[in-house]
Structure formats: C-alpha cells, structure tokens
Amino acid sequence: MKIKKIVGEERIIVNMEERVKIDLFPKYKNKIDQNNKLLAHLLSWLKSFNKELQDIRNSIPVERIKYTRSFLSHEYLDYITKLDTKKVEDLEQAVERLRHRLKLTYIWSFSLKIAVLTHTLLIPERESVELYIPYSSNDATAGKYPYPDYITLKKLLRQSQYPAIIIPFGTTLDDLNKWIQNNTVQINKVLSSMPSKKIVRMNEKTLLWGQIAWILKQDGIHSYTKMVKEIDKLEEKKLFVKDNEEDAKEKYQTPTADDLEKHCKRFIQYSSQLDSP
16 A cells, blocks of 8 residues: 655655554553654654664664564563673664654653564553562463563563562561551652652643654754644544544644744753653
8 A cells, every 4th residue: 555745755654564563562551641652653654763763773783573462571581682782782772862862751762672673663651650460370460461571571671760669478458558657767768869750841732742843853844834734644644643532632733833833942942851760
C-alpha cells in the first residue's frame, strides 16, 4: 500500500512496511499516556526517524531483530547480555543522543533502544508507585501477571534509580506498618536524598504541542504555518491518532500557527526541567 504526499514524500514513509511499528509495553497496571501515544505515532511516520534508527544499527553495528510480544518477556535479557560490552555502551550513547536531540524525556530511553533493535517503538508508561510481586508458576500471581520476566526486567532497569523495601515471606500488613513506623527517620532520609519532583509551569497542551513542533523542526519544517498544514494532512489520512474522549478534544485540537509557535517557545524554555526521574 502506497501513501502519497502526506507531509511530503521527502519526509514521510511511503511504503507502509518500512514504517516504524507501534506497540505497547507488556501491560499489567499502568494506563496508556495519550501524549506519548501521539508522539510515537508521529515519529513512526517520519522518514528521518526511520533513517536515524538504521544509522545507529549500522554504526554499532547490530542486526535488526524481529519484535514479538514475547521479546521483552523472554529474549531481550538473553540478547543484551550476549552482546559485546562496547556495543552495549555505543547503543546506550547513541540512543541518548537521539533522545536529547528530540527533547524526549528519560522515560523514552528504553523505548528508543528497543526501536533500534527491533524497528518497533513502544509507547512509554507513566511512572508511578508500583508493587512488584515475585513470580511463581504455582502461586496465585501466575495468571495475573502474564509477563513475569518483563517485570523482572523492569526491576533491573530501575534498581539503580529507585530505593526498595524488601518484604520477606511471611510478612503481614501489621508487620509492614510497624516496620515503617519504626524506621520513619531512615525512610525520610532516603526520600529527602532523592531528586525532588520538579514543578514545571507548563500545561499539558503546551507540553504536547511544543514537543510536536520541536520534532517537526528537527525534521526540517521551520514554518509554524506549514507545521499546522502537515499535521492536518496527517489527520486527514488518520495517521495522527488522537484521543476522541470528550474531555480531551480541546487539548488535542490542532492549534493555530501563532499558538503553536508560543507552545514551542515555552516548551524549549522549560524542556530541560522535564528530563529528570
């Protein structure tokens, strides 16, 4: 299937088979972030993004792997541990350069890494407080958590970022409450030593449309009027997937060129404050 003149054949993927595929992380709790979903769909159609992924593969080099829903739950850890250490370092550095150039926040790092390896871009999950339960094939969690190795993978990815409380077998809720009460000083020290959540005075609409405008700038579109036209063309072809819920219509309505410019300038001004765990 061919798609013609969507945002210009020099910028858009023409062959559907070459487009970067979109998928979700193996889900067991978190709700999809609609902003990230929209950004992922935009990136997936840009020829420049496609080329950057291929350039990273060629420069390391690593082969493109077929992505399946079992990749994160079975194959990724095995693949990455067998990869040469220098290649792993080069992959990390290349992904971070790409992420910083597009001004994507740190939660995109792993998604971009998977995109390089598999040509599939996973929509990042929202960060939240989570409870990870050890998996056993014969316990009650077996049917509830269909991707046990993915949960293990998330633990490994986050162990250098977040402190943890170890709950031994046999611990009751009363035991846990007493432990927290008896260790409030230590807990407060740990919490106070963590990076504080930065408050950025940027509304959700500016965050979304400023990010979109910045990505289009990196793709060579510098006229905000032209950006709006390109976005409209994407919408006409139903390639730009928006949330149709009633309370989201105003947020996802394409802004005017003047408003898009304001969103972009504010986004650029405050984007560095967004990139912290």
